[in-house]
Amino acid sequence: MPYPGRRGGRSGPFQFPRSETPALGERRRQRVRNMRYQSTTDHQERSHRDGSPDICTTMRHLLHLFVAHLEPFDTAEAIVKALKPNLRPNEFCEQLHSIYKETKTRVKQALGSAHEMVLTVDLWSYRTEETYLTVACHFVDRLGYHKSHTLETTRCVDDPTAVNIVQQLLSIADIWGIKEKIHTLITAHMPNMKEALANTSWTYMPCFAHTLNLAIKEAMKGESAQVLLKKCRKVVRFFKSGTEAEKKLRELQSQLRFHQKELVQPADDGWLSSLTMLEQLDDQYQAMPIVLTQRSKNDMCLNEQELKELKNVVLALKTFRDATSMMKSKGFETISIVIPLLNKLMGKLRKQEGMLSSRLLAQCKTHFGDPNTNKLSLTAALDPRFKDDILTDVKSTNEMLIKDQQANARSRQTSSSDLSFEESLTMYLNHDSIPEGGDPLAWWRITGSKKFKDLSKIAVRKRGVVSTAIPLERAFEKDEMFRNRRKWLARGNLDMILFLNSNWLEV
Incomplete structure (x- = not known):
């Protein structure tokens, strides 16, 4: 007998209200729950058979860990294979290359939005037999934040002379589409770089950390110190x-x-x-x-x-x-x-006794000259942390600003008269400084851009120039492990691993 309430039964299309069939409703809901549970279970079983999201996520986390610590490629692959015995041939490499492509696309997008850049070059020996370049760029993005990205690590194609290195750098900058955006190049161990850049629009600046280390090394060559x-x-x-x-x-x-x-x-x-x-x-x-x-x-x-x-x-x-x-x-x-640091350093050395202090002071004068007349004093003056110690003469600073703008006509971003610069400088000098631990770039981004618009454009450009050719944690001999580890990375993966070491921020 047809069930009353189903279509075609004696009661026709009539159906009992839901409230009158609690047992039937509960059975249907239970069937739906069972179907969902079975579907989830089947999906999990298939995932673990075919390469589960959990395993893939774990692999990605492990890759990030290996890249961060510059672990050898074969070691990383062996550990991943132990976690996933059915690892397909080349699956590990494919995953790493996929991450590399994702990261490279993100970096290119970031570079595309930048207007002006600084290039740094780390020249280093690979297993004492080959010379390599690690090239990085630095800029202030459109939101006013300082950004640094390693672009490429490559072997010097010819003898590592300044001229050959410049040609290689121009080629790298062209490939990345940033050659016209670069205004300053910072390197170490390259004394002839300034002459090699004569036919370019780039300005040369030696690595501050390298120069400081060189001054200390020269001072400690004294016989009494060595004995x-x-x-x-x-x-x-x-x-x-x-x-x-x-x-x-x-x-x-x-x-x-x-x-x-x-x-x-x-x-x-x-x-x-x-x-x-x-x-x-x-x-x-x-x-x-x-x-x-x-x-x-x-x-x-x-x-x-x-x-x-x-x-x-x-x-x-x-x-x-x-x-x-x-x-x-x-x-x-x-x-x-740089200038505030040199002032502090040389001031203390003058008050100290001993042959080494005298030699260190002499070496600082040889390598850096008088900090008060150094061309970097303008950049220090535009830092609200140090302006009261540096910016004492508005007229001379204004002349430096105008001269700097004329020397960098390509970067001139203001149509204001020279008088407006002097007025802005006077207002800036009378404005309160910020603590030494403050963020000068954030200050120019928020306060300075509103009150000193013309100056802020120049200040942000200056703030984009870094002081060292390598990160500070390695600049003063604090990260020997990094230098040793990168020498033992396989040649074929060297560029990719060092690129991700710098740029892969997300797991």
Whole structure:
């Protein structure tokens, strides 16, 4: 008998109201829930068989981790294969290349919206046998934020002379479509670069970190400093290599209630490594002569003059370390920091005693000249953190602004008269400064653009120029691991891995 309520039954098309058939409604809802559950289960099973989104996401996270730490390509592939045994041939490579293409498209879009750029070049040796260039660009985007992107890492096609490198850079800039947007080039280890750029519209600027490191290296070549360093290394090596000697030193320090710290052997000849060693030695030396004498190592004991010189060397090098700590940016710091940093650094060196301080001051003058007349003083004057220390003469600064605008006619963005510049400068000079820890680019983006419109265009352009050719975390010998790791990346993946290391921000 047909069910009453179904079409064709004795009751015709009549159907019971939902409220009158709770059992039937519940059965239908349960069937729908079961179908949905089965569909989800089947989808999950198919996903895990065919390469699940979870595995793909995990692979993407792992790739990001390997790229960030510059892990070898074969190591990364082996770990992914262990997580996904049925990994298709080339699937790992395809995933990485897909991410590379996505990231490259995003970077190209960002470059397309920029008006003016700065190019930096890191010249480095690949396994001591080949010279490579890592090229990056820097600019202030349309929202007023500073951006940095590694563009390419490539082998020098010819001898790494300044002329050959410029030709290679022009080719790279042309490929990326930014050659006409570049106004400044920053490099290290290339003394003839200024002459090589004579036929281009690019301005050359040496890497500040490299120049500063060079000044310290030259100053420490003095005979007295070298003799002292050699003897200090010998003392530290004696205690670090002799277990009994170090044990005796710790016992003696404990008896005398001296503070104990780990002695440090310098990892290289860099000044930061040497400073760390000398600081620890100076801090713990009081107990050392007793142990050295007991072991008939009297020749290692520092005399009164050497102890005094040790303290002077530590003080001088700490001055450089403290000064460079002003460059707190992770990545790249702009050149507006250079003149304030030099003023602070050279001012402290003048007050110090010791041969090294005198040599360091002389080297700073040789490499940088008088900070007050340095051409970078204009950039520092347009930084609201330092303007009160730099911008004291409106007329001379106005003349520098006009001269700078004439020298960079391509970037002239204002039709105002010269008088408006002087009026803006006067207002800017009388305006409150911002704290040293403030963001000058944000200040020009928000406050400066409203109150000093003409000046803000110049200031933002200047703020786009960075001070170093490499990120600050590597500029002062702080990231030796990065330099070592990139040398052991496979040639075929070198460009892609270093590109993603800089630009892949999203997982």
